Amino acid sequence: MQTTALKLKSEEAGGELIQLVSFNLEKEEYGINVLMVREIIRMLNITRVPNTPHYVEGVINLRGKVIPIISLRKKFDLMEAEYDKRTRIMVMEVVGEMMGFIVDEVSEVIRISDKEIQPPPPVVSGGIEQECMAGVINQAERLLVLLDLEKMFTADERRFFSTVS
Amino acid sequence: MAIDCEDQELLEGFLAETTELLEKLDDDLITLEKSPDDSELMNRIFRSIHTVKGASSFLGFDFLVKVTHKTEDVLNRLRKVELSLNSEIMDVVLEAVDLVKTLVADIKDGEIVERDIETVISKLIPYLSEGAGEASVLSPAASATRKEPAPAPAAEAPVTQEAALKEAAEALEEAAAAAQEPAAAKEEPAKAAPPPQPKAAAASKEPPKQPAAAKGDELADNTTVRVDVKRLDDLMNQVGELVLERNRMIQLHSDFQAGLDISGFTDDFGKLSKRLNFVTSELQMQVLKMRMLPVEKVFKKFPRIVRNLARDLGKEVDLQVFGEETELDRSVVDEIGDPLIHLIRNALDHGLETPDERLAAGKGRVGTVVLSAAHEGNQIVISIKDDGRGIDPERVSKKALDKGLVTEDQLASMGQREILELIFLPGFSTKEQTTDLSGRGVGMDVVRTNIRKLNGIIEIKNDLGHGSEFILKLPLTLAIIQSLLVEVEKEIYSIPLSSVIETLRVSTRDFHMVGGQEVLKLRDSVLPLLRLQQTFDCAHAGEDRETCYVVIVGVAEKRVGLVVSRLLGQQEVAIKSLGKFLANLPGIGGSTIMGDGRVALIVDPMGLIGGGESAGVRKSA
Known part of the structure; x- marks a missing residue:
C-alpha cells in the first residue's frame, strides 16, 4: 500500500521516475538506484583478507566468482552490530567491479520522481561521508538518503591504491 | 573494399587453411635455402602455394591469385631446375609470401586495403624470363624497381637492366598520372593487369605500404582452436561418464529420501565420490590438454x-x-x-x-x-x-x-x-x-x-x-596450480607449491632472536622467520602450542620460513582474481575456492619476501 501511495505521489510531482532499492542501516533508511544492484543475497561465509582498509570485511564466493565485501556500517563509522537473519549483502557493480555491501536489512523497491531529490544538507557533521551522498528524499512519512557508491569508491580506491603501491 | 563473400563458412575455412599453409611455408622456405636439393620439400612448398592460389581463385580474390600465380611460376622453374636457388630469389619469394600474408590478413580483417602488389610481381617476373641463367644478373634491376618510392603498376618483364630502370621511371610517372585520374589506371596499355579496383589510385597517393612482417605475425593469433578429433572424442567420453555419475547421484539421493537402504548409503556415496573425483580430474586433464599448444x-x-x-x-x-x-x-x-x-x-x-x-x-x-x-x-x-x-x-x-x-x-x-x-x-x-x-x-x-x-x-x-x-x-599454465594448504589461527591459506622448498615441525623453543628478527637454526644455516599470523594480522585463536610448522619458501636466492599453525595438505587449486579493488595487496597473490565453497587466499611469497623491487629477476636456486 505504501508503495502505491508513493508511486501516485511521485507521478503527481512529475519529472522522470527512478527506482530505488531502500535499505536500513542503524535505523536510518537509504536508497540506491536499482540499476546498480545486481542481486541481494543472505550472509555467506566471509573470508577475511589481511592488510585491507577496516571496512573491507573480506571476500565471498559468489557462484564461482570471488568478490570483495564491504561493511557499510564500518564504512560510515556506525556502531558495529551482530549479523542476524535480516542482514543482507547487496551485490552491486561499482566502477566496473562486482562488490558486495553488507546492510542491516533490505526493505523494498520504491519509485520516485527525480524532482523529489533534494541536494544534501550543507553540513553533515560526522556520520556518512559527505562525498557519497547524492541527495535526500524528503517525503511526509520518511526520509531517505540517496547514495552514490560510485563516487565513494573512485575516491576510496585512489586512496587505497596510493597506500599500497 | 568490404568483402562480400556469400558463404561466410567457406571464407573462414579458407582463412584457417591459408593461414596454416603460410605459416608452414615460411619455415619450409628457410629450410629449402639450406638444402636446395630436397625435391620433396620443394614439391611441398609448391603444393602449398598452389593450394592457396586455387582457394583464392575459387573465392574470387583476384589480387591474391595474381601474386600466388607468379610465385608459383618461379617456384615451378626452381622445381624443374630451370633456375638455381640463390638468396636473391629466396628474398623475392619470401617477400611475395609476406605480401600474400598481408593480403590474407586484410581479408581476415574484413577490409581489403589496396596494396602494392605490382612491385612484388615485377620482382618475380625477371626469374620467369627465358634466360634462366641471367636471372641473377637481372636482379639488380629488380631491386632498382624496389627502391622507387611509388608503386610501379606497369613494370612488366624488364629484359635488360637499362630497360628496367627506364620502365621504372615511366611507371613512376604513370603512377602520378593515375593518382590524378583513377580511370587512367584501367586503360593503361601496359600488359600487367592493373589492380582490380580503381582504388589503386588512392593507394598510390600514399607511400607504398611495405608488406610488413609484423602484419604476417598477426595472422598467427590464437582466437580459434584446432583440436585433434581424438582429443574431442576423449572429452566427449569423459562428459558421458560424468552424466552417468550424475544420474547415479540423483538415484542415490532419491533412494535416500525414500528411506530405502539407509545403511548402504554411506558406502555408496563414498564410492560415488571416488568415481566423480576420478572423472573430473580426467576431464580437467583433457581440457587442460586442449588449451595446450606446441x-x-x-x-x-x-x-x-x-x-x-x-x-x-x-x-x-x-x-x-x-x-x-x-x-x-x-x-x-x-x-x-x-x-x-x-x-x-x-x-x-x-x-x-x-x-x-x-x-x-x-x-x-x-x-x-x-x-x-x-x-x-x-x-x-x-x-x-x-x-x-x-x-x-x-x-x-x-x-x-x-x-x-x-x-x-x-x-x-x-x-x-x-x-x-x-x-x-x-x-x-x-x-x-x-x-x-x-x-x-x-x-x-x-x-x-x-x-x-x-x-x-x-x-x-x-x-x-x-x-x-x-x-x-x-x-605450464596460469590457471591451475599445485598448492600447499596451511592453517594460520583457523584461517586457511594456500601457498604455491612451486615456491615451497620444505616443511618442518619445530618446537617454538628452537626460535632465536637475532637483531630483532626471529630466526631458526636449520642445519648449518640461519633461516629468518615470518609469522604469518602477524603478517596477516590474524585474530589469535587462543591455543598456544609448543610446536608449530615452518614452511620454507624460496624466492630468488632468498629463503624464508613461514610460521603456520598447521599443515592441511596438498591440493590443486584454480586461481581466482580478487578483482581490481583488492589487486595489490602485499603478500596475497589471489584466491581460490575450496571444496566447501569457501574462499582461501593464495600467499604470494615474492610479495612477502622480496618486496616489489627485486622481484623482477627471480632465480630458482
Whole structure:
C-alpha cells in the first residue's frame, strides 16, 4: 500500500521516475538506484583478507566468482552490530567491479520522481561521508538518503591504491 | 573494399587453411635455402602455394591469385631446375609470401586495403624470363624497381637492366598520372593487369605500404582452436561418464529420501565420490590438454627472423631448434613470443661475433644459436644459447655506471650475478649507437616484464668468451596450480607449491632472536622467520602450542620460513582474481575456492619476501 501511495505521489510531482532499492542501516533508511544492484543475497561465509582498509570485511564466493565485501556500517563509522537473519549483502557493480555491501536489512523497491531529490544538507557533521551522498528524499512519512557508491569508491580506491603501491 | 563473400563458412575455412599453409611455408622456405636439393620439400612448398592460389581463385580474390600465380611460376622453374636457388630469389619469394600474408590478413580483417602488389610481381617476373641463367644478373634491376618510392603498376618483364630502370621511371610517372585520374589506371596499355579496383589510385597517393612482417605475425593469433578429433572424442567420453555419475547421484539421493537402504548409503556415496573425483580430474586433464599448444607455434617464426638478422648484421648463424613439440598453455604461448624475439636478437647482435672476429678467436666462422624447450616438472624451460663472446661483467657495470643506473657504492657491493642482472634495467644498453636493431635499452626490460607477468624465472649462464645462455622457466599454465594448504589461527591459506622448498615441525623453543628478527637454526644455516599470523594480522585463536610448522619458501636466492599453525595438505587449486579493488595487496597473490565453497587466499611469497623491487629477476636456486 505504501508503495502505491508513493508511486501516485511521485507521478503527481512529475519529472522522470527512478527506482530505488531502500535499505536500513542503524535505523536510518537509504536508497540506491536499482540499476546498480545486481542481486541481494543472505550472509555467506566471509573470508577475511589481511592488510585491507577496516571496512573491507573480506571476500565471498559468489557462484564461482570471488568478490570483495564491504561493511557499510564500518564504512560510515556506525556502531558495529551482530549479523542476524535480516542482514543482507547487496551485490552491486561499482566502477566496473562486482562488490558486495553488507546492510542491516533490505526493505523494498520504491519509485520516485527525480524532482523529489533534494541536494544534501550543507553540513553533515560526522556520520556518512559527505562525498557519497547524492541527495535526500524528503517525503511526509520518511526520509531517505540517496547514495552514490560510485563516487565513494573512485575516491576510496585512489586512496587505497596510493597506500599500497 | 568490404568483402562480400556469400558463404561466410567457406571464407573462414579458407582463412584457417591459408593461414596454416603460410605459416608452414615460411619455415619450409628457410629450410629449402639450406638444402636446395630436397625435391620433396620443394614439391611441398609448391603444393602449398598452389593450394592457396586455387582457394583464392575459387573465392574470387583476384589480387591474391595474381601474386600466388607468379610465385608459383618461379617456384615451378626452381622445381624443374630451370633456375638455381640463390638468396636473391629466396628474398623475392619470401617477400611475395609476406605480401600474400598481408593480403590474407586484410581479408581476415574484413577490409581489403589496396596494396602494392605490382612491385612484388615485377620482382618475380625477371626469374620467369627465358634466360634462366641471367636471372641473377637481372636482379639488380629488380631491386632498382624496389627502391622507387611509388608503386610501379606497369613494370612488366624488364629484359635488360637499362630497360628496367627506364620502365621504372615511366611507371613512376604513370603512377602520378593515375593518382590524378583513377580511370587512367584501367586503360593503361601496359600488359600487367592493373589492380582490380580503381582504388589503386588512392593507394598510390600514399607511400607504398611495405608488406610488413609484423602484419604476417598477426595472422598467427590464437582466437580459434584446432583440436585433434581424438582429443574431442576423449572429452566427449569423459562428459558421458560424468552424466552417468550424475544420474547415479540423483538415484542415490532419491533412494535416500525414500528411506530405502539407509545403511548402504554411506558406502555408496563414498564410492560415488571416488568415481566423480576420478572423472573430473580426467576431464580437467583433457581440457587442460586442449588449451595446450606446441611451442612450435612460436618457434617457427624464428628461422626467418634469424636469417634476416644474420644478413643485416653480416654474421653467419646456424640456428638449431630443439623440443618444438613441447606443449604449453596457450596463454603462455601468446606471451613468450616477444621476449624470445628480443633474446634471439640480442644473441645475434650482442652475443655472436662477426665471422672474422670468430676466426680470430679460434672459433668456427658460423656462430650457433640453440633454441630449445623442454618440460621439467610443472614448468617449461626454454633456453636460448649462443656460442658468442658472452657478457662481459666489467663492460656491463661500466655502462650502467655511465648511464647513471647505479652508483659506485651499489656496484661495489654487487656480486657477479647481480651485475649481470643489470642488463634487465630499462634504459640499459651496451651499444654505443642506437640502431634499428638495438641500443634503446628496451628489449631486456620487455623480457623481464613479460616473464614476470607469467610468473616465470630468468636465469643467465655466462661464460665470457664462449657464449651465454638465457634460461626461462615458465609455469605450464596460469590457471591451475599445485598448492600447499596451511592453517594460520583457523584461517586457511594456500601457498604455491612451486615456491615451497620444505616443511618442518619445530618446537617454538628452537626460535632465536637475532637483531630483532626471529630466526631458526636449520642445519648449518640461519633461516629468518615470518609469522604469518602477524603478517596477516590474524585474530589469535587462543591455543598456544609448543610446536608449530615452518614452511620454507624460496624466492630468488632468498629463503624464508613461514610460521603456520598447521599443515592441511596438498591440493590443486584454480586461481581466482580478487578483482581490481583488492589487486595489490602485499603478500596475497589471489584466491581460490575450496571444496566447501569457501574462499582461501593464495600467499604470494615474492610479495612477502622480496618486496616489489627485486622481484623482477627471480632465480630458482
